[in-house]
Amino acid sequence: MKPNNTTLNDSDNPLLRQWNAAYGLPPFKHAQPEYFEEAFEAAMAAQRAELDVIATNPAPPTFANTLQTLDQSGSLYKRIELLFSNLALSNTSEALQAVQRSMAPRLAAHENAVYLNADLFARIDALYQQRQQLALAPQDLRLLERVHLDFVRAGARLTGADRLRYAAVVQELAAQCTAFSQNVLADENSFLLELKGEADLAGLPDFLREATRTAAEQRGLGTGRYAVSLSPSLAEPFLTFSTRRDLREALWRARSTRGAHEGASDNRPVAARIMALRQEQAQLLGYASYADYELADRMAGNTTAVLDLLAQAWEPAKARAQEDRATLTAMAASQNEPVPIAAWDWRYLAEKVRAQAFDLDNSALKPYFTLDNMIAAMFDCAHRLFGLRFVEQHGLALYHPDVRAWEVQRADASLVGLFLGDNFARPNKSSGAWMSIFRSQSGHNGGTLPIVINNNNFAKASPTLLSFDDVKTLFHEFGHGLHGLLSQVHHERLAGTSVLRDYVELPSQLFENWALEREVLQRHARHFESDESLPAGLIDKLLAARQFNQAWATLSYTGPALIDMALHSLPNGTAVDIAAFEAEQCRLLGVPADVGLRHHLSHFGHLFSGPSYAAGYYVYMWAEVLEADAYEAFGEAGNAFDAVTAARLLQQIYSAGNSQEPAQAFRNFRGRDPQVGPMLRKRGLLRT
Numbered sequence: 001m002k003p004n005n006t007t008l009n010d011s012d013n014p015l016l017r018q019w020n021a022a023y024g025l026p027p028f029k030h031a032q033p034e035y036f037e038e039a040f041e042a043a044m045a046a047q048r049a050e051l052d053v054i055a056t057n058p059a060p061p062t063f064a065n066t067l068q069t070l071d072q073s074g075s076l077y078k079r080i081e082l083l084f085s086n087l088a089l090s091n092t093s094e095a096l097q098a099v100q101r102s103m104a105p106r107l108a109a110h111e112n113a114v115y116l117n118a119d120l121f122a123r124i125d126a127l128y129q130q131r132q133q134l135a136l137a138p139q140d141l142r143l144l145e146r147v148h149l150d151f152v153r154a155g156a157r158l159t160g161a162d163r164l165r166y167a168a169v170v171q172e173l174a175a176q177c178t179a180f181s182q183n184v185l186a187d188e189n190s191f192l193l194e195l196k197g198e199a200d201l202a203g204l205p206d207f208l209r210e211a212t213r214t215a216a217e218q219r220g221l222g223t224g225r226y227a228v229s230l231s232p233s234l235a236e237p238f239l240t241f242s243t244r245r246d247l248r249e250a251l252w253r254a255r256s257t258r259g260a261h262e263g264a265s266d267n268r269p270v271a272a273r274i275m276a277l278r279q280e281q282a283q284l285l286g287y288a289s290y291a292d293y294e295l296a297d298r299m300a301g302n303t304t305a306v307l308d309l310l311a312q313a314w315e316p317a318k319a320r321a322q323e324d325r326a327t328l329t330a331m332a333a334s335q336n337e338p339v340p341i342a343a344w345d346w347r348y349l350a351e352k353v354r355a356q357a358f359d360l361d362n363s364a365l366k367p368y369f370t371l372d373n374m375i376a377a378m379f380d381c382a383h384r385l386f387g388l389r390f391v392e393q394h395g396l397a398l399y400h401p402d403v404r405a406w407e408v409q410r411a412d413a414s415l416v417g418l419f420l421g422d423n424f425a426r427p428n429k430s431s432g433a434w435m436s437i438f439r440s441q442s443g444h445n446g447g448t449l450p451i452v453i454n455n456n457n458f459a460k461a462s463p464t465l466l467s468f469d470d471v472k473t474l475f476h477e478f479g480h481g482l483h484g485l486l487s488q489v490h491h492e493r494l495a496g497t498s499v500l501r502d503y504v505e506l507p508s509q510l511f512e513n514w515a516l517e518r519e520v521l522q523r524h525a526r527h528f529e530s531d532e533s534l535p536a537g538l539i540d541k542l543l544a545a546r547q548f549n550q551a552w553a554t555l556s557y558t559g560p561a562l563i564d565m566a567l568h569s570l571p572n573g574t575a576v577d578i579a580a581f582e583a584e585q586c587r588l589l590g591v592p593a594d595v596g597l598r599h600h601l602s603h604f605g606h607l608f609s610g611p612s613y614a615a616g617y618y619v620y621m622w623a624e625v626l627e628a629d630a631y632e633a634f635g636e637a638g639n640a641f642d643a644v645t646a647a648r649l650l651q652q653i654y655s656a657g658n659s660q661e662p663a664q665a666f667r668n669f670r671g672r673d674p675q676v677g678p679m680l681r682k683r684g685l686l687r688t
C-alpha cells in the first residue's frame with residue numbers, strides 16, 4: 001500500500017506533500033524543525049500499514065509478495081528520516097536538537113515495530129527455510145538471506161518478556177546515543193581559545209592566521225580578532241605550527257577532555273549506561289559479549305581475527321615510535337624546548353623534523369591545494385577510471401549557501417545521480433567528515449537514482465587552501481560518494497554503501513591513493529596565485545615523506561581501536577567506569593603518553609553516537625588491508641588508470657553494493673584473498 005497521494009498533496013505539512021523539486025530533492029526551504037514530528041508520525045504509520053498488508057496477506061509467502069514488497073516499503077519514512085538525520089548532522093539548531101531528543105526513542109520504537117512484527121518475520125522465515133528450493137536469482141537470494149539476518153539480529157526470534165525487554169533496551173540506547181553526540185557538540189561549542197596579539201599567533205603560517213580570524217568572526221568575537229576552536233581543521237594545524245607550548249597544551253587538554261566535565265554534558269555516565277544496555281542486548285540475543293554480537297555480522301567474523309590484525313601493527317609501531325621519539329627529543333633539545341616531550345609537542349616537533357629531513361614545509365605546499373582544484377582533481381580521477389562527468393547545477397534550493405550540487409553523468413550522458421558537497425566547518429555542524437545520502441539507488445519504480453552528499457569541515461577562506469591530509473580526506477569521502485553513486489543493484493537493502501561495516505571503508509580508503517599519484521598532482525595541484533603546477537621537486541618530497549611519522553599515526557589510531565575491542569568484549573553484566581577502564585587499558589597496552597589516543601572514550605562518537613562503529617573502530621585498518629592490496633593491482637598493471645583493472649573495480653566493488661559476499665567480491669577483483677603485507681609496507685612497518 002502506497003501512502004495516498006491526494007492526502008499527501010493536501011497536507012499542510014510541506015514534508016508530507018509530493019517532493020517536486022528538481023532531482024526529487026527534499027523541500028529544504030520548508031524543512032522547518034516544527035514539521036518533523038508530524039511528518040515522522042505520518043511516515044511511520046504509513047510504513048506500519050504497508051508492513052501489515054504484507055504480514056496479513058492470505059496468500060502464501062513468495063519472494064515477490066514478501067521480500068520484494070518489503071524492500072519497496074517505507075519510502076516516505078526513509079526520505080523523511082534521511083532528510084532529518086542529514087540536517088541534524090550538518091545544519092542543526094536548538095529546535096532540531098529538541099526534535100532529535102524527542103524522536104530518538106520513538107524512531108527506535110518504530111524500528112522495533114518493523115523487526116519485531118511476528119507475522120512478517122514468520123513469512124520471511126518460511127521463505128528462508130526453503131531458500132534452496134526457491135530457485136531464486138543470486139541477488140534475490142542474497143536479499144532474502146540479508147533481510148532474514150537483519151530481523152534475527154534485531155530480536156525477531158525473541159518471545160514474551162525477553163521481546164518486551166529487548167524493545168525497551170533498543171529504545172533507551174537510541175536516546176542515550178543521541179545524548180552522547182549532543183554532549184560532544186556542546187563541549188566543542190563551549191570552548192574557544194582567543195589568540196590575543198602577535199605573541200599568541202607565533203609560528204602560525206598565513207593560512208592558519210586567516211582561518212583563526214574567520215573562526216573568531218564566526219564565533220561572534222567580531223572582526224580583526226583571532227581564535228582557535230576544537231574543529232580538527234583548526235586544532236590540528238595549530239598543534240603542528242604554534243610555537244607557544246602553553247597554548248598547545250591548553251588546546252590539547254581541551255580536546256582530550258571533551259565529554260569528561262562534570263555537569264550537563266558529562267558523557268562518562270552516558271557511556272557507562274550505553275555499555276550496560278549493549279551488554280543486556282547481547283545477552284538477550286545469546287552472545288557472551290557485545291563484541292561477539294557485532295563481529296558475527298562483519299567480514300572479520302570474530303574478535304580474534306581483529307586482535308590479530310591490530311597486533312601486527314601495534315608492536316612494530318611501538319618499536320618504530322621509540323626511534324622517532326629519539327629524533328624528536330633531539331630536535332626539542334636543539335630548539336631549547338623542554339624534554340621529555342609531551343603529547344602536545346609531538347605534532348609540532350614532527351613538523352620541524354619533517355621540514356628538515358625532507359626539506360618539506362607543509363605550509364609551502366598549501367597554496368597549491370585549493371579546494372576547487374582538488375574537487376576538480378577527484379572528479380577527473382572518477383572520469384578517467386569510471387567515465388563519469390560532473391556538471392555543476394546552480395540555483396537549486398539546498399539547506400545552506402555553502403552546499404554545492406553536481407549532476408553526475410556517464411560517458412553517454414545518461415544520468416547517474418546527484419552529488420552534493422558541503423565542505424566548510426560551521427558551529428552547527430558535527431566535526432569530522434562523512435558521506436551520506438538523501439536517496440538510495442535502487443531498481444524500484446523503473447530505476448531510482450541516488451542523491452549523495454559529502455561533508456567535510458574545512459576552514460572557509462578565499463581561497464580555501466587544504467593541507468595534504470585534507471586532500472586525502474576529500475578523496476576519502478568522495479570514494480564513499482562514488483560507492484553510493486555508482487551502485488547498480490535492484491534491491492535497496494543491498495545498494496551502495498549498505499555493506500558490512502569492515503568492508504565499507506574499502507572504496508573510500510582506496511580512492512585516497514589517486515590523490516598521491518604524481519600525474520594527478522602535476523595536473524591539478526596549481527598555485528592559487530600564479531597557477532603554476534606544484535614543482536616536481538616538491539612532489540618528490542611530498543611522496544618521499546609519505547611514511548614519515550606513520551608510527552605515531554598507527555599508534556594514535558590503533559590504541560583506541562584496541563580499547564574499543566576490550567571494552568565491548570567485557571562479558572555481559574560487567575559494570576564499567578569509563579575513565580578508569582581507559583586508564584587501565586592504556587597501562588596494559590603501554591600506550592605512550594607522548595603519543596596518546598586519537599579519541600578518548602568520553603567523546604568517542606564512533607563508539608557511542610550509535611551502534612555502527614561499536615566494536616568497530618578497527619574497520620579502517622581492516623579495510624586498509626583490502627585497499628592497499630587492491631591498489632597494488634593497478635601497480636601490477638603498470639598504470640594507475642588501467643582501463644581493464646578499473647572496469648573490474650567498478651563491476652566487483654564500486655557498483656556491486658551488497659549484492660555479493662564481500663570476501664568473494666574482493667577475490668573476484670584481485671584473483672585471490674587479501675594479504676596484510678601491502679598495508680604494513682604502506683605504513684613503513686615492514687622492514688625490507
Ligand SMILES: [Zn+2]
Nearest residue numbers: 476480505508
Ligand atoms: Zn570513511
